[in-house]
Amino acid sequence: MSNEKDRVMKAITPKGTDYSQWYLDVVLKADLADYGPVKGCMVIKPYGYAIWENMQADMDRRIKETGHVNAYFPLLIPRSFLEKEKAHVEGFSPECAWVTIGGGEELPEPLAIRPTSEAMICSMYAKWVNSWRDLPVLINQWANVLRWEKVTRPFLRTTEFLWQEGHTLHETEAEAEEETLKMLGVYKSFSEEMLAMPVLHGRKTDSEKFAGALRTYSIEALMGDGKALQAGTSHNLGQHFATAYGIEFLGRNQEREKPWSTSWGTSTRMIGGLIMTHGDDSGLILPPKVAPYQVVIVPIPPRKGDVNEAVLPKCREVMAALRGAGIRVHLDDRDQQMPGFKYADWEMRGVPLRLELGPKDLEKDQCVLVRRDSREKAFVPLAGLAQKVGELLATIQSGLLENARKFVADNTTRVSSYDEFKQAMAEKRGFIVAGWNGDPAIEAQIKAETRATIRVIPMEERPAACIVTGKPGREVYFAQAY
């Protein structure tokens, strides 16, 4: 493409100079997304969408393996439905986009574009559920949702985004809690196994929980600038929504009961986390498991003669062999670009392995493999190549997770006083482990004074004196959040 040169050759802003600009540069120059005409609504370009498809396929498998099925519920929610759960409408109504005209006429009641689907789905569940034999209901939906945001950034916070939202009903509180934590676990494994993005997991404080939830849990990743990204949430909604939407069932004891509900979601936001967890000053670094191309083949033209005759047939052969082994390969046979340009281009796009093949390599029945993460270069015989590539991809995948874990460890500070806390926030931020007495006023004070919020209350309780009041409390994880 003619505008390729500009895209690749203009260097991106270094992370150290302006992290936020670095992020935007990578998103645009790696061709992941573009700005659409409506503020905050991004276009996910084919390369970015291919990452999402790989993520989606794997997440969908995990969701189904834990017993859930997919369905699809309407986009538009009548205002009166949204208003049934008081905390829910207070939380989401200010962010709603309202349809007021349809088919050329003003509507009798405004319809919200779903900011999330509890209101819609619970109103259907009220119709579907009659007996304890109908439980549990374990449904997931892949959909677009819309929240009117003031400040937006591609993937991280967009007005429209793509996500999956699970909505379940259970007979007992214990089962609902088990489901909530099970899906939190699914999100954690997905994040670490697929995205190589380590996450903390735990419970949210009341001030950070989902509008209408009894308890919210989340997974939190640490970005390169020391800020935390909430990468997935799982809510035990108690009986709040069943009460608001009139879901009842005839229990085993022949009495009318209210089910317990949960909801849980992950979104295209995770792609933002992926970029910031692994990227460097040359662009994106993709974990092999979600990379659209795991290997890109760059043919090296001979000094004399035609690349089409000398090198390309062998490149195609190698591509076929790797594809046959289930590896996602792209052959960059653009004839108007030099190899050096192609290297920079695919580095920007974060392809895990570059495979160079030229006339000299052909003579020796070998190729050159270059890792995107470590830039290590190796001459590898073409015989047994697929196996070697498979091993290297696995090494890269686990290496990325290891590096990211090390980064989290290096950027997690345990403090025992508010002064230490402030110093850590002023210097490198990261996760700060500190004692808190459970008082929302203290939480608010810390946020106002340092921008740090409690990201999670860990599942395991460790006693610690509150850093502000000195009163008895427990350890929680603070960070400045995206």
Add this chain to the structure above:
Amino acid sequence: MSNEKDRVMKAITPKGTDYSQWYLDVVLKADLADYGPVKGCMVIKPYGYAIWENMQADMDRRIKETGHVNAYFPLLIPRSFLEKEKAHVEGFSPECAWVTIGGGEELPEPLAIRPTSEAMICSMYAKWVNSWRDLPVLINQWANVLRWEKVTRPFLRTTEFLWQEGHTLHETEAEAEEETLKMLGVYKSFSEEMLAMPVLHGRKTDSEKFAGALRTYSIEALMGDGKALQAGTSHNLGQHFATAYGIEFLGRNQEREKPWSTSWGTSTRMIGGLIMTHGDDSGLILPPKVAPYQVVIVPIPPRKGDVNEAVLPKCREVMAALRGAGIRVHLDDRDQQMPGFKYADWEMRGVPLRLELGPKDLEKDQCVLVRRDSREKAFVPLAGLAQKVGELLATIQSGLLENARKFVADNTTRVSSYDEFKQAMAEKRGFIVAGWNGDPAIEAQIKAETRATIRVIPMEERPAACIVTGKPGREVYFAQAY
């Protein structure tokens, strides 16, 4: 489930009594969809959505194999964008839902929920395309769209529906036309190979073409009531949209040129076609290739003793063996329902094969297989079962297509006078092949007098005198349309 009994045991309206009511009964009782709170917006229930997922996976593969990639464009389109192509906005504006309030404030410009994405996508293409080297652009999107409809019916015509929409750009008219016809061919093969739904294909008349298109092609299926269903469309958009949205590229000759664009789509409407092509008075009949479950195992309890001990372990073993062979199997181990109830239930849901396994079968190392389509029953040895089941599923798939082809042939009438035409329309409808002189006024007259519209102008031209005017013309296919 406690409400299962009602759902299954109340018979559905026979096709012969009221076809339209039969259709709605099947949709609801086979648990495919339900009505949502907003008129015309249906809920696709898990069983219906699983059919869509099977269709989607296969269609997505075909779209990618023909060189396309997926992307995602925003839901909301500013009014001014929609207005750029005159015919397009005239066609779609009356059907739009408009967002006028966002984030608590009235918007400076109303935003349409996409009725289709040409306006959005072409405005992005204008930004992305600069040179002939950027062409072709071959992008597809899976998305929800919204068209405010007055009369709606689940799957067939809904305000919101799910679809894929391809949007491509080409250097020349010939390439655009080739693409348009290639995708029409993909739709035809998909429809016949996956849905076992035979379709006519051809060009639309000007009065039936897409708002803004140069030429529209479609595939048309014939439903059990003799009405035609437009099941997919492919449009050569000429340079209309490139002109309206300012897409230009530097050509090979270094001059500014306008690309030619196409768009093509298929939707959840196809599920409606599937239901009406194969269903009978006992409910749905699903072609094995898209059936969520291809085989359902119904354990037959022993007269004495526990089904859990006697039969279920063997059922699980059989299920594992079939699954191992890539067959989608469900074991109906509900303990509160009798086998007869389960038979009726799975017949209603159209599962291609029922596998019964009871104590007597166990003694003989066999099971009973019952076909949903022909109701043929066979005793089959458990040894080699997976192969036998695979063969039967293939037989059912091809048998359904054959039956449907026969129905189309039996319900296609070639007429040579307008009287014969009217008689055919009054009696059994179906496809009517008749001469037409190409005059839109005659087309309109026939529609007003008989409700029949020209479904397609076949690709191959066969001369025939116009049935109304007697003037020279060509054969076209008429039918009353959904």
